[in-house]
Amino acid sequence: MLQPRIVEILKDIVGKENVSTDKSDLICYSYDATQQKFLPDAVVHPGNAQEISLILKMANSEGIPVFPRGAGSGFSGGSLPVRGGISLVTTRMDRILRIDEDNLVAEVEPGVVTEQFQQAVEKVGLFYPPDPASLKFSTLGGNVAECAGGPRCVKYGVTKDYILGLEVVTPKGDIIRTGGETMKGVVGYDLTKLMCGSEGTLGVITKIIIKLLPKPEAKKTMLVLFNSIDGAAQGVSAITRAKIIPTTLEFMDSSTLECVRQATGLKIPEAAKAVLIIEVDGDRDLIERQSERILEIIQPLGVVETQVARTPAESEDIWKVRRSVSPSLRKVNPDKFNEDICVPRSRVPDMIRAVEKIGQRHQIPIVSFGHAGDGNIHVNILIDRSAPGEMEKADHAIKEVFAEALSMGGTMSGEHGVGNTKAPYISMELDPAATEYMKAVKRALDPKNILNPGKIFLE
Amino acid sequence: MSSKKLKDFEEQIRQCVKCGTCQAYCPVFGEQKRESVVARGKIALAQALLDGDVELDRRFAGDMSQCLLCGSCVDKCPNLVPADEIVMAARREITEKHGPTSFGRSLSLALKNPSLMKWGARGASLFSPILFKKVPEGSGLRLRFPAPYVTRDRIIPEIASRPFRDRHPEFIPGEKDKPLVAFFTGCMIHFMYPQIGESVLAILRRMGMNIWIPSEQGCCGLPAISAGDGATVEELADRNLAAFEKREPDVILTACASCHAGMSRHFAEFGERQKELAKKVTDIHVFLEREGLIEELKNLPAKTDPVRVAYHDPCHLRTQGITKEPRALLRALPGVDYIEMEGADRCCGLGGTFSVYHYETSKKIGARKAPGIEASGAELVATACPGCMMQLQDIINQAGLPQKVVHILDLIAKELPEHS
C-alpha cells in the first residue's frame, strides 16, 4: 500500500486520470506472458519524460520501487512488480515523432507498437527489420529493453542493430540523451548499446532514434520438408557456405511437426521429419536466382517435398504453418515452459538431439523449433502443472537444456531476457566476476535499487 | 447459453495464457490503451471475481461494458478463449444482481411485446424527422442507434411507413424443384431498412426460390445479449424457435451480420432443437455464392461506366470466416469496379450497448475507418450489415466525405434483370 500522500503526488505529476490504485487495475497490471502474478500498489500512465523524471525522483526519496512496462508481452517477467510499488506503463507515449527520409532515421516514443511503426515506414518505402513474433502488440520500448529479435535477424540482425540513440530517464530521475542521429559516433561509452537489453533496470527509455533501410523490392518464401533433422541442418550449412544469407531460416523438428499434424490436420507427409521455411528478399531477379540456387543445393540432402510460394497469399499460407506451432502445443499438455537458447548454428542438430534425450530421460514431451539460421532454438517443455511431480521434472529438464547449450558455446537466452524467471540460472552462464561487473554498473546508477529490482540478478 | 454462469467458463478462463495478442485486435484497446478494456484484462477480472478478489460492483460493471462483443480477439487468440462470451456471462451476472438499467428495462418490455414494437414503428414513420422520440425505446433499434447518435447531425434512414414483413405474404411460391428458403429479417431490415428486404426478395424470386417469411419471428436477441438481459434473450429464442419450426425450410437466410451471429452461434446454445435449426442459418451472401449466382452475374452484359465500390467487413461475418463471398459477389457485378480499401476489416465501432455507454470511444473507433475509405477513391461503400451501414454513413458524414453506404444486396438487385 502506498501512503495516500504519495498517491496524491503521483496524481499531481501525471494527472489523476493516469493514476490508479483500484484493485481492478492492480490485477490488470500484475501479469505478463509468463503468467506469474505480482500486484503493484499503483498503476501510473505517464505522458512524457519530465513526468517520469519526477516520478523517479520521488520514488528515490521515498524508497518506492518502479517497474517499467510496455505491452506486458514479456517472456521472462521483466515488467512484473515483484515488490509492489509502481507499475509505470508507457502505452500512452505512442507517437511516431518523425520519419526522416533524407537521413533514413526515425524518432519514436517508447509506447509505439512495433508493427504500427513498421507499417508507417513501409508506406514511404523504408524498412525496419526486427520482427519479434509479438510485433503486432509489443512496444518498441519493450523491444529495446529486451533487445528483441525475430526470424529476419539471420540477415538483418536484432533490435540493437537499429538503435542509434535514446532519450533515457536515469534511475535517479535525470533525463539524458545517448548516441545520436548519425551512423557513426564514438564520443564516450556506448550507452545506447548498454541500454539495449537492460530490461528496464538501468533507465526508462522515453525516446528512440531508429536506423532505417530501404524496403526490399520483393521476397520469396519456400517450405522444404526433409527426411531428417540432419538433412535440414546440413541444408542450413550448405546455404551459408554458398554465401547466400536468406532473410529467414526457420525450422521445426519432428515432434513439432507431429503436434501441428494433430492439431491442425494439415497434410504433412509422414516421411517428413523436419521442416525449413526459407525466405529470401531483395531485387526481383536476385531472389529468383537465389531461390533456385538454394533449392539446387539442398536437393541432395533428403528433401521430401518443396513448396515455393508464387503469391503473397501462398507465402502467407506457409507462414501459417509456422504460426500454428505455438497453439498446437497446448493440445499435448496445458502448460509449457518456452526456453529460447541459442547455439552456434552448426551445433543446432547436436542441440536438438540433446534435447530429445533430456525429454526421454525425464519422460516429458519437449518440442524444438525456431530460428535455424542463427541457432536460436525455442525449446518447449510441455507439462501439466497440476500433475504431481511435473514441475520438478520440468525444472531439472530446463537446467539440463541450459547446461547443454552452454557446453556447445551457446547462451541461455537469445531473445527473451532474464527477468525474474531466469535469474536463478544466470550463474550457470556468467562467471562471478562478470556478474559483479554488471552489478557494479547497476549499483552506481541506481544506488537505492529503485528501478525494476529483482530482475536479472538474484539478491 | 443464457443459463451459463461465469463459473461455467472457468476452464476457458484458465486457457488464457496472458500472451497479450488480443491487444493487437481489440478496437476498444486500440483507443484506450488500458489493460482493463482488452480481452486479457477482462478475463483476468472475471477470474478475480470468481476468486472473490473483486466485487460485482460499479467498477466491474464498467469494465465489462467496455466490449463491442465483436469477437475480433477470439478470432485471433491462439487459444481461442471466448472473451466475448465471458463478457456476456459477466453482464448477465451484473443484471441478475443489480437488475437491468432503465435502458435495459424498456428494452425487454418492447422486445417481448411485438405489438408495442409495431405500434412504435408506425407512429415513428409519421414523425420521421424527429423519429427517435417515437422509435420504440426497446425495439432493439434504440440499442443500435442510441439517443446520442440522434441528437447530433447524424443522417438516419426514414423509418418505414410499413414495416417490411407487413408488406408481404408469409409465403411466396417459386419453382417447384427449388429450395424453400426462410428469411429471418431482423429488426433493422423490418423497421428501418425495408429496402434491403425488398432486394432480398427480388434476388430470391429471380432465382426461383420458394420464400417463407415467418410472421411470428422476432428479434435475434443480440441487443438483449449485449445488455446482459438473459431472460429476454431466452424468450426471444423461444419465439423464434416456434416461428421457424412451423415448416421445414432448407435454409434460414439472414442479411444482417449481427442477426447471423444471434441466430447461429447464440441461438444454437439453447438446446438440441435450436441447434438443429441454427445449422440452417446461412448468411445470404454465402447462400448466393453456393447457388451459383456469381456465374450468373458475371454473364450479365458489360457496363461502360462502372461505379467504384469498396467493401467493409462486418465483424460478425469476418470472425465467422465470411469474407470472400461478399467480395466475390461485388467483383462479379458488371456495374461495379471493386476496390479493396485499407482497413476494410476494421470494426466500425457500433457494438450493441457499447455505443450507448461509450459513445465517444465508439466514434473514435469508427473514425479510424475514414482514411481508408477516402484513400480508396470509392464512390460507394458496400457492406453486409444494416448496423454497420448506419455507423459507416455516420463516420463518412462526420469526416466530411462524399461516399454513400449501401448493402451489397441492393447493388445486386439493381443489376439483376426483372423476373420474367
Ligand SMILES: Cc1cc2nc3c(=O)[nH]c(=O)nc-3n(C[C@H](O)[C@H](O)[C@H](O)COP(=O)(O)OP(=O)(O)OC[C@H]3O[C@@H](n4cnc5c(N)ncnc54)[C@H](O)[C@@H]3O)c2cc1C
Ligand atoms: C506470443 C509472443 C511471441 C513472442 N515472440 C518474440 C520473438 O519472436 N522475439 C523476441 O525477442 N521476443 C518475443 N516475445 C517476447 C516479448 O514480446 C518481447 O520481449 C518484447 O520486446 C516485449 O515488449 P513489451 O512492450 O511487451 O515489453 P514488456 O513485457 O512490458 O516489458 C519487457 C521489459 O522491458 C522493460 N521496458 C518496457 N518498456 C520500457 C521502457 N520504455 N524503458 C525501459 N524499460 C522498458 C520492462 O521493464 C521489462 O523488463 C514474444 C512474446 C509473446 C507473448
Ligand code: SF4
Ligand atoms: S490472445 Fe487469448 S490467450 Fe492471449 S491474452 Fe488474449 S485472451 Fe489470453
Ligand code: SF4
Ligand atoms: S470482443 Fe471485441 S471489444 Fe470485446 S474484448 Fe474482444 S476484441 Fe475487444
